[in-house]
Amino acid sequence: MTSPPAHAHASASSSTVQVEDVSVIYPAKEQPVVALDRVSLDIRQGEFISLIGPSGCGKTTLLRVIADLEQATSGRVLVNGMSSHDARLARAYGYVFQAPALFPWRTVLDNVRLPLEIHSVATDKSRAVALEQLARVGLSGFEGKYPWQLSGGMQQRVSIARALGFEPQLLMMDEPFGALDEITRDRLGEQLLALWRGDATTARRTVVFVTHSIPEAVFLSTRIVVMSPRPGRIVEVIESSLPAERTLDIRETPEFIDIAHRVRLALHDGHETSGGGASQGPLAPLGRGLG
Numbered sequence: 541m542t543s544p545p546a547h548a549h550a551s552a553s554s555s556t557v558q559v560e561d562v563s564v565i566y567p568a569k570e571q572p573v574v575a576l577d578r579v580s581l582d583i584r585q586g587e588f589i590s591l592i593g594p595s596g597c598g599k600t601t602l603l604r605v606i607a608d609l610e611q612a613t614s615g616r617v618l619v620n621g622m623s624s625h626d627a628r629l630a631r632a633y634g635y636v637f638q639a640p641a642l643f644p645w646r647t648v649l650d651n652v653r654l655p656l657e658i659h660s661v662a663t664d665k666s667r668a669v670a671l672e673q674l675a676r677v678g679l680s681g682f683e684g685k686y687p688w689q690l691s692g693g694m695q696q697r698v699s700i701a702r703a704l705g706f707e708p709q710l711l712m713m714d715e716p717f718g719a720l721d722e723i724t725r726d727r728l729g730e731q732l733l734a735l736w737r738g739d740a741t742t743a744r745r746t747v748v749f750v751t752h753s754i755p756e757a758v759f760l761s762t763r764i765v766v767m768s769p770r771p772g773r774i775v776e777v778i779e780s781s782l783p784a785e786r787t788l789d790i791r792e793t794p795e796f797i798d799i800a801h802r803v804r805l806a807l808h809d810g811h812e813t814s815g816g817g818a819s820q821g822p823l824a825p826l827g828r829g830l831g
């Protein structure tokens with residue numbers, strides 16, 4: 541008697557994000573910018589995906605298209621089987637921006653409450669949810685402070701707590717730790733993995749994380765999507781063999797070093813093949829983005 545492996549059914553039906561042949565072309569004076577060129581990516585439920593690549597390769601654009609903050613010029617995006625627009629209305633995901641984007645005149649608690657308030661959740665309830673999410677990111681006791689009274693790492697934790705308000709199964713994060721010192725970044729990385737894995741009350745989430753740090757991508761991810769610019773493309777997708785349970789000392793292991801090496805090679809290949817390389821093209825493209 542044979543039965544199919546237990547994961548067979550789950551994986552067939554559990555695509556969280558389907559990006560199909562998506563292009564995004566921004567009009568520009570000189571020449572249109574092809575921010576994404578026919579990108580396809582299937583993200584399964586429970587994965588931790590990192591998008592990595594040099595500045596201007598379309599990482600933010602891809603995240604914003606998935607989140608319905610940007611429209612694809614062509615192609616299609618499904619989130620939980622719905623259009624990204626319907627998924628946004630259903631509050632299927634939380635989004636963490638590159639800068640914490642907190643309102644300085646609101647307390648930490650009121651910043652975390654804001655999205656709930658906008659969706660007319662009763663004050664008692666939104667307060668309770670905000671306190672719970674703040675506890676989850678280790679900020680109990682700071683609810684009455686103002687953002688400017690907190691360190692950069694704490695501010696970014698506030699914005700993560702805010703993104704968790706509706707208990708989204710899908711979390712999208714655009715270089716959330718980019719501006720932080722390395723020690724803070726490491727600690728937040730570990731905390732983020734714990735959030736991703738979930739606990740007795742919450743299931744494992746799906747995370748799409750943008751970074752340009754190789755060690756950060758390798759430490760956090762179950763899969764690493766390497767992108768290259770001009771036009772923005774996926775050059776390689778690297779599957780991680782590291783266990784879901786990991787601590788920072790995993791960075792010393794041969795497996796970690798090997799995956800980091802593969803990511804570095806893919807980034808290098810991406811640079812070689814993309815147009816506009818200084819050695820091959822006569823014209824450096826005008827108007828490089830800020831990235």
Ligand SMILES: Nc1ncnc2c1ncn2[C@@H]1O[C@H](COP(=O)(O)OP(=O)(O)O)[C@@H](O)[C@H]1O
Nearest residue numbers: 566573575595596597598599600601828829831
């Ligand atoms: N709103 C916009 N208008 C015009 N060009 C844009 C816009 N947003 C991004 N771009 C361009 O699209 C490309 C990809 O940008 P982006 O997705 O921000 O890259 P990354 O996040 O990887 O640095 C860049 O060349 C950038 O200058």
Ligand SMILES: [Mg+2]
Nearest residue numbers: 599600601831
């Ligand atoms: Mg970006």
